[in-house]
Amino acid sequence: MIGDARVLQPEFVPREVEHRDGEVDALTNALDPITRGESGETAFLFGPSGTGKTCIAQYTVERLREQVVDIEYQYVNCWRDYTRYRALYRILEGIEGTLDIHRQSTPTDELSERLRSYDGAPYVVVLDEVDQLQDTGVLYDLYSTRDCTMVLVANRETDVFDDLDDRLSSRLHSARRVRFDKYGIDELVAILEARIKWGLTTDIDRAHLEHIADASAGDARIAIGILRNAARDAERAGREELTADLVDGAIPEARQQVRRTNLETLTEHQRVLYDIIDDQGEIDPGELYGQYQERVSDPKTNRTVRNHLQKMVHYDLVVAEGEKRARTYRVSDGGA
Incomplete structure (x- = not known):
């Protein structure tokens, strides 16, 4: 395939x-x-x-x-x-x-x-x-x-x-x-169709592509990952076409692959912040910054730490809930 x-x-x-x-x-x-x-x-x-x-x-x-x-x-x-x-x-x-x-x-x-x-x-x-x-x-x-x-x-x-x-x-x-705005479903389908044309040896039903696009929430990396994983699983199983069960099975793995990539690229200070949040389950900004200062020898400013946290929220590694003094952070489940 x-x-x-x-x-x-x-x-x-x-x-x-x-x-x-x-x-x-x-x-x-x-x-x-x-x-x-x-x-x-x-x-x-x-x-x-x-x-x-x-x-x-x-x-x-x-x-x-x-x-x-x-x-x-x-x-x-x-x-x-x-x-x-x-x-x-x-x-x-x-x-x-x-x-x-x-x-x-x-x-x-x-x-x-x-x-x-x-x-x-x-x-x-x-x-x-x-x-x-x-x-x-x-x-x-x-x-x-x-x-x-x-x-x-x-x-x-x-x-x-x-x-x-x-x-x-x-x-x-x-x-x-x-x-750059998020892709719509039709746009992601077109991107996938182009990848299929040059990368696969068989066509795939449009309904499956629309399902992949919908599960990707506008993120082309996830959409391509689902397609790649589903095609790989089909090839391993000796199937000649992609089926709904293969697509469904590939969705969680593709999301986690993107998540792992984002985790691996965190800087040293960002990783410390992430690990603190993961250890605590849920934590407010003041307590988080205090523990962060204890764990590193050269802590960044509070503003820089806020920027780091915003970045991790953007990449769905961390979830921020509440506003200002009532805000708390917890590790995201990655869309699972």
């Missing part, structure tokens, strides 16, 4: 995208000056998880690279490379390599200076989960780099701009904003 397993992976970037023409056009227009030897506009892609932001960013840059021979490109996942040093190191990998950089001894300022002194081909940097950066000075480093164009990706606009200093905020205020 599975012809090309790569197509069913969440990180796969298709040759054609479904139901994101307006978003692709907006980002293409922001990057278009690069085709004329100029710097592109900073672009900011925001919206809920699973709405195609990362896919569209990578897809659009790849189309740009087909038009421009001399162009450098680097993708940085700021949830993984969240310190200024790690982000700069990853960015420099895309420009000139980092073989001569000693990760244990090269000062951060030296990396910053190397980036700012860059004088080569136009350079596009996609900063995914940009609100996870612990030091937004990275954005200033990039802004100050000649011929460098930034594509920023995050869930919410306020998560990025609220923590910027006035100098950087004013410079990025003119960024081209591209909003």
Whole structure:
């Protein structure tokens, strides 16, 4: 049943995208000056998880690279490379390599200076989960780099701009904003049909695809995960078609796969917060922050912790109930 397993992976970037023409056009227009030897506009892609932001960013840059021979490109996942040093190191990998950089001894300022002194081909940097950066000075480093164009990706606009200093905020205020809304059922069905066309050896009844889309609540990652798991189970069972029982069986696992991925990408401090909530069952913000301060040697500010909690709520790892002083946090059951 599975012809090309790569197509069913969440990180796969298709040759054609479904139901994101307006978003692709907006980002293409922001990057278009690069085709004329100029710097592109900073672009900011925001919206809920699973709405195609990362896919569209990578897809659009790849189309740009087909038009421009001399162009450098680097993708940085700021949830993984969240310190200024790690982000700069990853960015420099895309420009000139980092073989001569000693990760244990090269000062951060030296990396910053190397980036700012860059004088080569136009350079596009996609900063995914940009609100996870612990030091937004990275954005200033990039802004100050000649011929460098930034594509920023995050869930919410306020998560990025609220923590910027006035100098950087004013410079990025003119960024081209591209909003991504959750997919509808018909849109998710179209995405699944495209994956089936290139990844499976058999067609699947539309009713099953609509069921998958409905169970995904607008999240393409979950929808593709359900399809992948159901197709895998069908292949293992020696079946030649997808049935309702296979789809139903694949839904909880796909949700948990996305949840596990989100858990694995939590930073050290976010994981401490999550573990405290998990241990307590339910906890108020004051008690949570107190226990957090006891468990780490370099606790972040209360505001940063609130941002971490908002991020975990957004990714359905934690549930927030009540308002202000009456608010409590508990671990989400992941939609089970």
